[in-house]
Amino acid sequence: MRDDLPPSTAPEALDADAGPLAARRQAAEGFRSVLARVDAGELEFPLPGSGRTRDRFAALRAVAGTDLCTARLVEGHVDAAAILAELGAPPPGPGERWGVWAAEPPGEGLTALRKDAGDGPGGAGGRADDGSGWVISGLKQYCSGAHSCTHALVTAHAGDERRLFAVRVDGDDCRPVDGTWQAVGMAGSDTPDVRFTDVPARAVGGPEAYLRRPGFWHGGIGVAACWYGGAVAASRVLREAAERRAEPHTDAHLGAVDSLLQAAGALLEQAAAEIDADPLDPDAARLRAMRVRAFVASACAAVLDHVGRATGAGPLCHDARHARTAADLAVYLRQHHAERDLAALGALLARPEDTR
Incomplete structure (x- = not known):
């Protein structure tokens, strides 16, 4: 069972007694702290497919092992950096904190309108073909880091097309909606709805480019x-209980947890190696991601169950x-959609022509 958290990647310990606010x-402070170390060259999240995808996953795992809400924000930023690189856009600048706000559940959603280059809020100094000159309005759900991000990549509908846009989200034209994030778990991820009102935007990639790229799956x-x-962090109370007192049922649960985490960790390392070997095949990337996410989600849920059954209500x-x-x-x-995602995986295996 891997439970080491390199000090170079983990944020400082957070107050476990904190209320939602x-x-x-x-989590926002942890987010800033991690990115400050990235900007200073003390910490790195290599791009997927760069030959160091294993290091990228290890860095994300280490942050999550200290605080999952901070990890959710950091993961959004480094995913945004990977998307910008893959679609040929400039990377995040020093001091910027990016999110990826691309959920599209039923509801109002975002609409993007094209403005003439130069006279739209997003078109200052732009050419007519450089992707600037858009404005976005509407309601976006599930915006992690709504109060701490400076920028975000958002999906919006432009006529009949869905496109990805880069926007600045720390102004008065982009406001989190009070009361729309009531979560107890992941409260610190700060994931409310956000209201956009004529927010200047720059298109990133072409229509549907966000979903069609292999990096979506990476x-x-x-x-x-x-x-x-x-899951590694959650398992520690079980290991500590087994170390304190020899008890066969506790040992059995620890053995089950160890086997699950070893398998999940090995699968993540294998996936990293495969991504580095062939980062550009979208079909292989899709199948790999669906398999890995399904197994890791199942293993992590089983770890929570084993830990709870072994240690009871006390912890x-x-x-x-x-x-x-x-x-x-x-x-x-x-964030894994359970049987819906498993059904999609099964359909891809049984009828690949129907899932293109």
Whole structure:
């Protein structure tokens, strides 16, 4: 069972007793701290497919092992950096904190309108063909880091097309909606709805480029690396209980957890090697990500179950850090859509021509 957290990648320990607002502030501070070290060259999240994807996943795993809400924000920023690189756009600048706000559940959503280059809010100094000169309005759901991000990549509908846009999100034209993030688990990820009102935007890539690129799937495995880091953290109370007292049922649960984490960790390392060997095949990337995410999500959920059954209510009721980790991980795992994603994987295997 891997439970080492390199000090060069983990943010400082957070207050486990924090309420929702304090948890949000602490995760935001952890987010700033990690990115400050990135800007200073002390910490690196190599791009997927760069030959160092294993290091990227390890860095995400380490941050998640300290705090899952901070990891959610960091993962969004480094995913944005990877998307910008893959689609030929400039990288995040020093001091910028990016998110990827691309969820599209039922609801109002975002609409992008093209303005003439030069006279639209996003077109100052731009050419008519450089992607500037758009404005975005509407409501975007599930915007992690809504109060701490300076920029975001957002999906929006431009007529009949769906496109990706880079926007600045720290102004009065882009406002989080109070009361739309009531989560207990992952409270600190700060993921409310955000209201956009004529927000200047720059198109990144062409229509549907966000979903069609191989890196979409590489990023999904990065999220699984965060789940894994959270499961390792959640398992520590079980290891500590087994070390304190010899008891066969506790030992059995620890053995089960160890085998699950070893398998999940090995699968993530294998996926990293495969991405580096062939980063550009979208079909292979899709199948790989669906398999990895399905197994890692299942393994992490099983770890939570084993830990709870072995240690009882005590750690959940008296160990604030463990209780927070368990609650955060339970919510974070729902980023995998359970049977819906398994059905998509099964359909891809049985009828690949129907899933293109």
